[in-house]
Amino acid sequence: MGRPIELAVRIGWYIVREKYLRARKRFPLVTMLEPLEACNLACEGCGRIREYESVIHRTLSADECLAAVNESGAPIVSIAGGEPTIHPQIAEIVHRITEQKKFVYMCTNGLMMSKIMKEISPSKYFCWVVHLDGTGAAHDAAVSRKGVYQIAMKNAEKAIQAGYRVCSNTTLFRGSNPEDLHALFRMCSDMGFEGCMVSPAYDYQAVPNQQLFLTRQQAISVFKQVLSTDHQSGIKFYNNPLFLQFLRGERNYKTCTAWSNPTYTIMGWRKPCYPLAEGHTQRLSDLMEDDLWQRYGNAEKNPRCANCMMHCGYESATIFGALSSPRDALDLVRSGAITKSGITAA
Ligand code: SF4
């Protein structure tokens, strides 16, 4: 089916309307919706299943999900968790969001896609985002269970053949193998994935093995190999080219724009951002306050931001940065990539 042109047009118009016509200083581009935090896997590097352990049995109702999506108003909704496919009302949640012509990206570990495909039909408003951290044994090790890679790839292939939009999402940890990742990205591109998304992992304090995480300098060094232009032939990346340059250390941003990717969970909106929850709030407007962003957004403001290069904070920064750089704006338009600003979970 491919990336719909309507997505680029809608995002472009939405940014113009919110920034210039409504003169909003901060506003959401992507609603990150986590209708539950439970999962049918227990990956070693996952922050969510550990941070929300005490409320892991709770789920958001379809009405609560829709209320959060409407409060945000963003044209893109990324549904993550936890594993969204195990939410009992997931099909209703997706239908009610796509009915509003919002674009839904559903992040999944790929195990339950077949079951959900019976309830959600292919649509330009719906895209699977399959978590793949390597090929075969490398991915199985990352998700701490044998056989997951094979099932996820089989289900992704089935989805593509059935006419769904499908992307992959890869998180890089210490020890990620660039050659294995090149093989993965090439395979996904050959299979007809719409694109491959990449991001470094965030160093979640709740994860016992902190050795998994890369410092910012280490992440740049690995991304230089993974995203080397020598190896990009035949690979379709979904991230925009400015964000890929940022990951390779070729450009920098003074601060993230994580306020554009607010994250709603069973405890409310994560404050301040998708990777870092130093609290939750019931009011999205709290995440747009100057006072909050004087304390977060880069290493100078907060040491917890020091190693963060996540797409939820920086892919949107590339887009907002391009609004004041005609050259960057042209690069985004040429790449057709002004359609995504940090959609995925990691
Ligand atoms: S990273 Fe994703 S697949 Fe792994 S345990 Fe966490 S939510 Fe589940």
Ligand code: SF4
């Ligand atoms: S730099 Fe990262 S951790 Fe810090 S506020 Fe931005 S997205 Fe959150």
